[in-house]
Amino acid sequence: MTASTHVPYKPAALRAQPQLPTDPPSYVPPAPEVVPPAPRPVLEQAPVSAPVPPAQVATAPLKVMLEMRPALEGFAGIPQETRLLFRGLRMLDGVGVQGLLQHANIKLSRGTQPARAGKKALSAANKFNQYSRVIVSLGERPLKNVLLRQLEKLDDRFSTLSLLTTTMLRFPRLKLTDFEAEHFGDFVWRSMFAKTLPSSDFSKVTRGSFKVCTTSWRTMHKAGISSLNLSPRAVYPKLDTTGVDIFIAQTPYPARLTKGTSMVVRYHDAIPIFMPHLIPDKALHQATHMHALTENVRAGAYFACVSEATRQELLKIYPQAEPRAVTIHNMVSPHYVNEPASPERVAQIVRTRLYQHPGLVPEFVSLREQENFYGKHLAARPFRYLLAVSTIEPRKNHLRLLSGWEALKAKLMPDVRLVVVGTLGWDNDAVTKGFAPWIERGEVFCLNAVPASDLKVLYRHAAATVCPSLSEGFDYSGVESMASGGVVVASDIPAHREIYGDAAVFFDPYSTGSLVDALERTLCRADSETFQSELRRKGAEVATRYEPSRILPKWHALLQRVQRERR
Numbered sequence: 001m002t003a004s005t006h007v008p009y010k011p012a013a014l015r016a017q018p019q020l021p022t023d024p025p026s027y028v029p030p031a032p033e034v035v036p037p038a039p040r041p042v043l044e045q046a047p048v049s050a051p052v053p054p055a056q057v058a059t060a061p062l063k064v065m066l067e068m069r070p071a072l073e074g075f076a077g078i079p080q081e082t083r084l085l086f087r088g089l090r091m092l093d094g095v096g097v098q099g100l101l102q103h104a105n106i107k108l109s110r111g112t113q114p115a116r117a118g119k120k121a122l123s124a125a126n127k128f129n130q131y132s133r134v135i136v137s138l139g140e141r142p143l144k145n146v147l148l149r150q151l152e153k154l155d156d157r158f159s160t161l162s163l164l165t166t167t168m169l170r171f172p173r174l175k176l177t178d179f180e181a182e183h184f185g186d187f188v189w190r191s192m193f194a195k196t197l198p199s200s201d202f203s204k205v206t207r208g209s210f211k212v213c214t215t216s217w218r219t220m221h222k223a224g225i226s227s228l229n230l231s232p233r234a235v236y237p238k239l240d241t242t243g244v245d246i247f248i249a250q251t252p253y254p255a256r257l258t259k260g261t262s263m264v265v266r267y268h269d270a271i272p273i274f275m276p277h278l279i280p281d282k283a284l285h286q287a288t289h290m291h292a293l294t295e296n297v298r299a300g301a302y303f304a305c306v307s308e309a310t311r312q313e314l315l316k317i318y319p320q321a322e323p324r325a326v327t328i329h330n331m332v333s334p335h336y337v338n339e340p341a342s343p344e345r346v347a348q349i350v351r352t353r354l355y356q357h358p359g360l361v362p363e364f365v366s367l368r369e370q371e372n373f374y375g376k377h378l379a380a381r382p383f384r385y386l387l388a389v390s391t392i393e394p395r396k397n398h399l400r401l402l403s404g405w406e407a408l409k410a411k412l413m414p415d416v417r418l419v420v421v422g423t424l425g426w427d428n429d430a431v432t433k434g435f436a437p438w439i440e441r442g443e444v445f446c447l448n449a450v451p452a453s454d455l456k457v458l459y460r461h462a463a464a465t466v467c468p469s470l471s472e473g474f475d476y477s478g479v480e481s482m483a484s485g486g487v488v489v490a491s492d493i494p495a496h497r498e499i500y501g502d503a504a505v506f507f508d509p510y511s512t513g514s515l516v517d518a519l520e521r522t523l524c525r526a527d528s529e530t531f532q533s534e535l536r537r538k539g540a541e542v543a544t545r546y547e548p549s550r551i552l553p554k555w556h557a558l559l560q561r562v563q564r565e566r567r
Helices: 077-089 124-137 146-168 185-193 199-206 217-229 282-298 308-317 319-324 344-352 367-377 398-411 429-440 452-461 476-483 494-500 512-523 528-546 548-566
Strands: 062-067 095-101 177-180 209-212 246-249 262-267 302-305 325-327 385-389 417-421 444-447 464-467 488-491 504-507
Touching (some): 062 077, 062 548, 077 185, 124 177, 217 282, 302 308, 302 548, 308 319, 308 325, 344 444, 344 452, 385 398, 385 476, 398 429, 398 512, 429 444, 464 512, 476 488, 488 512, 494 504, 504 512, 528 548
Parallel strands (some): 262 302, 302 325, 385 417, 385 464, 488 504
């Protein structure tokens, strides 16, 4: 099948039974059965759904709108999940999917209004002009001087006050406009999907339908928080979702929906509530998460939690959400497969993907000095290294990783390097200072914007991928490593135990000694080679649990359930 052909995907589990199962109120999907390692299925080659019974032929497709805001961001977990979920929902039989274009911080230009009787239709030139303006408005606004910064702040305050006023006075809801993606495939692909999906998915996602919300997500949140000065509880603007059956938000969403539209919140974690000391803009982030979550629960939203650990955190906060909260794990990109790759590529990847940021690469006086430095420190054969893949911020526990690596290096493996892949986040001064002397010696390498085709090579050849986080909702890096044929050592937290099963070696995230013991057991004992082989075998089994063919039936069942109960 060519990449441009769209065949609705109906999961095998659903094809096998004509009636969808009715989930009990506290439904939690059962743990998938273990299957032997096998080539990863290619969903595009799934058989076409069997003909539906005559009584169902006239049934209109379920209309789903998915919030796409995180897809405009980088390589982190929620952006990846958004891209994969849009792709997956587009493959479900009987489901029509629209993406909602909205920026976190920037007010967007309007798209086009749906054609109305008695109103002159826009010319092709005017339509394309409006769509082009939407694309331009999604770019970051330049803030080159103090005056522009102040104007930006004034505009932000005015937008928040204006939205708050219209919300409190119950003025008309926020209208959505159309964005016809057909002629803007390059923009849609490169801005939202290319960081996660293979190029074979180009037509599948760029030919989707999109709506535009001009008001920024942050302005909607701030209007809700500001309403607390006038109301005992946060009041959020209403989003015009007329004609939409189900709206899927990627975090607690700062809006009410049009009557007739159900909300499903993709709930990733409750870290802003239980660990607010580890997040950026702590007071604002905690408040926006908590109040939007409160209103989503009050409005009867459903919650698709990325792990049972996350679901249990949600239920600690709001036990009344239990009948509408289910666990549906994340899908992992089809890029990550266990296929042969020369270890010689590792040094090339490290050299070309270095994070060019002050403090994360050595300073050189000449190009020759730079080339000599990397020629020397990347020339070791074999090039042994521990790998960590995550944003550099406090929750990810890089300081514990650094301490454990230093101890392992001093005690047992003097030649082992540390390779860290991830964008600088927040509150990272202590970590970057800890890295600095080792970066200067060519022992620690920080990489950024590593595409999946390169990252799977790093996973495969790492002595171990270390996942040291203090808290997670899912954690892609361990599963991606397992799917790529790697070995995983992970912090002993509920999400890791649930997601990785018995395919990882666990350690106390607060103990350097525990991490060193886990690394020693995995890498340095007489039976380590046999032990690693067993971890890889188990990892291959675990990784299959998060393939689209295993996850999409759960989404299909949830959407059908929400639709039944919506009626």
